[in-house]
Amino acid sequence: MNSVVVVHGGGASSISKDRKERVRLGIIQAATTGYNILKEGGSAVDAVEGAVIVLENDPEFNAGCGSVLNVNGEVEMDASIMSGEGLSSGAVSAVRCIANPIKLARLVMEKTPHCFLTGQGAAEFAAAMGMPTVPGEQLVTERNVKRLEKEKQEKDAQKPDQQKNLGTVGAVALDSKGNVAYATSTGGIVNKMVGRVGDTPCIGSGGYADNDIGAISTTGHGESILKVNLARLTLFHIEQGKTLEEAADMSLGYMKSKLKGLGGVILVNKAGDWAVKWTSASMPWAAAKDGKLHSGIELDDTNVIDLP
Ligand code: ASP
Numbered sequence: 001m002n003s004v005v006v007v008h009g010g011g012a013s014s015i016s017k018d019r020k021e022r023v024r025l026g027i028i029q030a031a032t033t034g035y036n037i038l039k040e041g042g043s044a045v046d047a048v049e050g051a052v053i054v055l056e057n058d059p060e061f062n063a064g065c066g067s068v069l070n071v072n073g074e075v076e077m078d079a080s081i082m083s084g085e086g087l088s089s090g091a092v093s094a095v096r097c098i099a100n101p102i103k104l105a106r107l108v109m110e111k112t113p114h115c116f117l118t119g120q121g122a123a124e125f126a127a128a129m130g131m132p133t134v135p136g137e138q139l140v141t142e143r144n145v146k147r148l149e150k151e152k153q154e155k156d157a158q159k160p161d162q163q164k165n166l167g168t169v170g171a172v173a174l175d176s177k178g179n180v181a182y183a184t185s186t187g188g189i190v191n192k193m194v195g196r197v198g199d200t201p202c203i204g205s206g207g208y209a210d211n212d213i214g215a216i217s218t219t220g221h222g223e224s225i226l227k228v229n230l231a232r233l234t235l236f237h238i239e240q241g242k243t244l245e246e247a248a249d250m251s252l253g254y255m256k257s258k259l260k261g262l263g264g265v266i267l268v269n270k271a272g273d274w275a276v277k278w279t280s281a282s283m284p285w286a287a288a289k290d291g292k293l294h295s296g297i298e299l300d301d302t303n304v305i306d307l308p
Contacts, residue, residue, distance in 0.1 A: 002272040004174045005034035006287040007051050009061050010167030010186075011219045011264040011280030015297060022060050027286045028295055030054040034171055035288035035307065044181035044215070045083050045106070048171040052079075052102045052183040055169035059141050062167030064099055067139055067187020069148040070194055075139040077187050078201040079105040080116075084180035084209035091116040091201035097133045098126055102185045105201070107131075115203065119195075144190075151191045168200055170207065170217030172268045180215035180268060182207035182231075189222060198222025204232035211270060213238050220255075220263015220280060228255045234265055244269060248277035255279075 007030045015023055034051035042050070056064025067075040079101035080091035090109025093116070095101050107129050108117050117125055127133075168186035175181075184207045186200040199205035199222040208231040209215035216231045224230075230251055237247035244267045255261040256279050264278030266285060276285040276296075286295035288307060296302040 002174065003035070003038040003176055004268050004272050004274050004287065004289040005031050005038060005047050005051060005171060006173070006266040006268055006274050006276065007031045007034065007055070007169070007171045007285065008217065008219055008264060008266045008276065009055060009169055009284035011262060011278050011283045012167055013281050015282055015284070019060060020297060023284045024295065024297060026055060026058040026060050027284045028293060030171065031286035031288045031293060031295070032307065034173055038173065038175055042175070043177070044173040044175040044179045045081065047173040047175065048181045048183035049081060049102055049106055051171035052169055052185050053100050056100050056102060056185055059143070061169050062187045063169040063185040064101065065139050066141060067144065068167070068190040069140065069144050070188070070192050070196070072194055073140070073145070073148060074136060074194070075187055076194070077101045077185065078198055078206075079183070079185035080201045080203060080206050081105045081109055081183040082181060082203060082207060082209040083109070084211035084215055087210060089115050089203045091203060092122045093118045093197040093201040094195055095122050095126070097136050097139075098131055099134050102183050104129075104131060105183070116201065118197070147190050168219040170219060170266060172209070172215040172217050172266050174215075174268050174270065174272055178211065178270055180209050180211055180270065182209045182215040182217045184217045199225035199230070202226060204229045207231050208235055210235065214244065214267055214269035216265055216267045218263060218265050219283065221261040224255050224259040224261020225263055227259060228261075230255060230263065230265065234267070238269070244273055244275035245277065248275055252277060252279045
C-alpha cells in the first residue's frame with residue numbers, strides 16, 4: 001500500500017515541557033487513526049477528516065474543544081476540506097457551538113452545490129443535517145481563558161502579531177486509489193475580533209488538493225497566509241518542477257521575507273512523497289507510511305516507530 005497520512009498540530013512559538021508529551025501523543029493518535037482508515041479501505045477524504053476529528057476532540061490543540069477565544073471570550077471556528085479528485089471542496093467559517101467543524105465542512109462539500117458556508121447559514125445547515133449543538137462554554141478550556149487574559153494584558157508590549165503563539169490542526173493523505181485530500185481546522189487567533197475569518201477555511205490558503213500535484217495543509221499567521229495564498233503558491237512551485245521540500249521552503253520563505261509571517265506546511269503527492277516544513281519555532285507533526293510512524297515537534301527531533 002502506497003498510502004500516506006501526514007498531520008500537523010499547528011505552528012507554535014514554543015511548547016512548554018509539560019505539554020510536549022500530551023501534544024506528541026495527540027498528534028501520533030491522529031496520524032494512526034488516519035492511517036488505519038486508509039488500511040481499512042477508506043478514502044483520502046475519510047482519512048484526513050478522521051485524523052482532524054481526533055485533534056478537534058483533543059483540548060491540547062487549537063481546534064474544536066481546544067479552540068482559542070475571541071475578544072469576547074467565545075469560540076468561533078473555521079475549517080475546510082478538499083478532495084484532489086475533481087477539486088471538490090467544502091468550508092465553514094465563524095461557526096459556534098459544534099464539536100467538529102471539519103464534519104460540517106465535509107457536508108458542505110458533499111451535500112450542497114456550494115463550497116463555503118458561514119455564520120448563521122452554516123448553523124442552519126448544520127441543524128438541517130442533524131448535527132448536534134454543544135453549549136458554547138463546553139468548548140472553552142481553562143487554558144484558553146488564561147491565554148486570552150494574558151494576551152489582553154500583554155497587548156502592545158508583545159511580539160508583532162505575525163510571530164505570536166500560533167496553532168491549528170490539519171492533515172493530508174494519499175489513498176490506495178491515488179487520490180489525495182487535505183483537511184484543516186482551527187479556532188483562529190487569540191483575542192481576534194468577532195467575525196474574523198482566517199486562512200484556514202479559504203481554499204488555496206488553508207490548504208489545497210489536486211491529484212495532479214499533491215495536497216497541502218497550512219498553519220501560521222492567517223492574515224499573512226491569506227495574502228500570499230500559501231497553499232496554492234506552494235503547489236505552484238511543485239508544478240514548476242520543485243520537490244515538495246524546495247517548494248515549501250520557497251513559499252514559507254516568501255511569506256517571511258515579504259510579510260514577516262511565520263507558519264508551517266505539510267505536503268503529500270501522488271508518488272507517496274511527503275514533507276513537513278515550518279518557520280515558526282516548532283510544529284508538532286506526524287507521518288504514517290509503510291508501517292512506520294515518523295513524528296516531531298522541533299527541528300532535529302524526529303522519532304520513528306513501527307506502527308502496530
Ligand atoms: N492559521 C490560523 C488562523 O490564522 C492560525 C494558525 O494556524 O495558527 O486562523
